[in-house]
Amino acid sequence: MRLDALRLAAFPLGYGITGALAGGTLNRIMVAELGLPLTLVGFLFALPLLEAPLRVWFGYRSDGYPIAGRRREPYIVAGSVLAALGLAATVWLMTAGASRALLAAGLVLTFVVYGFGRNLGHNVFQALVADRFEGAARSRALTLYEVATMLGLVAGAGGLGQLLRDYTPEKLVAATAGAVTALLVLTLVAVVGQERRGQAAARAAEKSRETPFLAALRDFLLGDAQVRRFFLLIVFTFVGTLAQDVLLEPYGALVLGMSVADTTRLTAWWGLGVLASMLASGGWLLRVTRPVVLLRAGLVATIAVFAGVIAAGLSGSPGAFRVLVALMGLGTGLAGAGLLGGIATFATSVRAGLLMGVWGTASLAGKAAGSLLGGAVVDAVRLATGEAFPAYATVFALEAVLLAFAFALSFR
Numbered sequence: 001m002r003l004d005a006l007r008l009a010a011f012p013l014g015y016g017i018t019g020a021l022a023g024g025t026l027n028r029i030m031v032a033e034l035g036l037p038l039t040l041v042g043f044l045f046a047l048p049l050l051e052a053p054l055r056v057w058f059g060y061r062s063d064g065y066p067i068a069g070r071r072r073e074p075y076i077v078a079g080s081v082l083a084a085l086g087l088a089a090t091v092w093l094m095t096a097g098a099s100r101a102l103l104a105a106g107l108v109l110t111f112v113v114y115g116f117g118r119n120l121g122h123n124v125f126q127a128l129v130a131d132r133f134e135g136a137a138r139s140r141a142l143t144l145y146e147v148a149t150m151l152g153l154v155a156g157a158g159g160l161g162q163l164l165r166d167y168t169p170e171k172l173v174a175a176t177a178g179a180v181t182a183l184l185v186l187t188l189v190a191v192v193g194q195e196r197r198g199q200a201a202a203r204a205a206e207k208s209r210e211t212p213f214l215a216a217l218r219d220f221l222l223g224d225a226q227v228r229r230f231f232l233l234i235v236f237t238f239v240g241t242l243a244q245d246v247l248l249e250p251y252g253a254l255v256l257g258m259s260v261a262d263t264t265r266l267t268a269w270w271g272l273g274v275l276a277s278m279l280a281s282g283g284w285l286l287r288v289t290r291p292v293v294l295l296r297a298g299l300v301a302t303i304a305v306f307a308g309v310i311a312a313g314l315s316g317s318p319g320a321f322r323v324l325v326a327l328m329g330l331g332t333g334l335a336g337a338g339l340l341g342g343i344a345t346f347a348t349s350v351r352a353g354l355l356m357g358v359w360g361t362a363s364l365a366g367k368a369a370g371s372l373l374g375g376a377v378v379d380a381v382r383l384a385t386g387e388a389f390p391a392y393a394t395v396f397a398l399e400a401v402l403l404a405f406a407f408a409l410s411f412r
Helices: 002-008 010-032 038-050 054-064 073-095 100-132 135-163 169-191 199-209 213-222 225-242 248-254 260-288 291-315 318-344 352-385 388-409
Strands: none
Touching: 002 010, 002 100, 002 135, 002 169, 010 038, 010 073, 010 100, 010 135, 010 169, 038 100, 038 352, 054 073, 054 100, 054 199, 054 213, 054 352, 073 100, 073 169, 100 135, 100 169, 100 352, 135 169, 135 260, 135 318, 213 225, 213 352, 225 291, 225 318, 225 352, 225 388, 248 260, 248 318, 248 388, 260 291, 260 318, 291 318, 291 388, 318 352, 352 388
């Protein structure tokens, strides 16, 4: 059992590595080396988020329609293959010297394929974890595998940075080949032989198939008030904790006068805070307390941090701001671990895939809405006032209000 649990961690590592390739390396090269319009690049990287609602359908299919007698493994492998093909085709287009129009059209198609595979593989992997673990162990496992994803992101970013220190198209092709090969190998290591087979699994699949997709979604999401409230709780928490995701570095520069090097390190401070709190949650805290307690602690901590961030801007204290960013990461990690632990309590063998699809859709919708909200509010307030501090402070205050609403919702 322990070896199987360790093997499962290979998939999120590969998932994180390819996330670093797409979200970091390819993003930078498209803008800096190829000179593609930022609007196009932003749209390309939004495509996987726009495809997130498909996770619910992916989960439903894996619940009720086994392939070769297996409900999860074939779907996870198929997702990794599609993600790998999407990335490989993206890099081929970027290095083939295609015309701008052909390049733009081709990249939209390859990112659709990449996003389709990424959403499919990750969603069904979470359903497999829900199948393999029970009770409190399920909450801890889901949290620790998210930590593995973050470690994959860090390792991928570091490794790709070394390989592409002196950029050439040939080095990009080689780095991409290594990343997608790692994804495929790690996927096979993680999932082959993990799935439970037998009469119980067959009965669960048959029971899931009895209800059509739209009816299952209506009964599960719209017919259960507790699930509806939890969906809203996820969205408000992610909007409240991530609307500042692209604003911390500009705030440090424009309001606190921090250098490029100093603001660049802010992401690392925030990431370390998230990693530490999620690791502590999965390894210890979820053993001794309920997920909702962690969620509330994370929400309260993050609300307090936003007040501190505004105060740091008023007082002009970059040192305090750096510490607060790390504490913000701790609060975000606690809230995320609490949400994951909470969603795990709803999982059943019949509807684990559908449930994790709802979780993925809500969390990614919250992330997307948070990014859009943060940027729009800053632009609007700055246009009205002509000042940077009121614009950013308004976003931070609005996030605190959303988190306070999520805190109140957690008691219902």
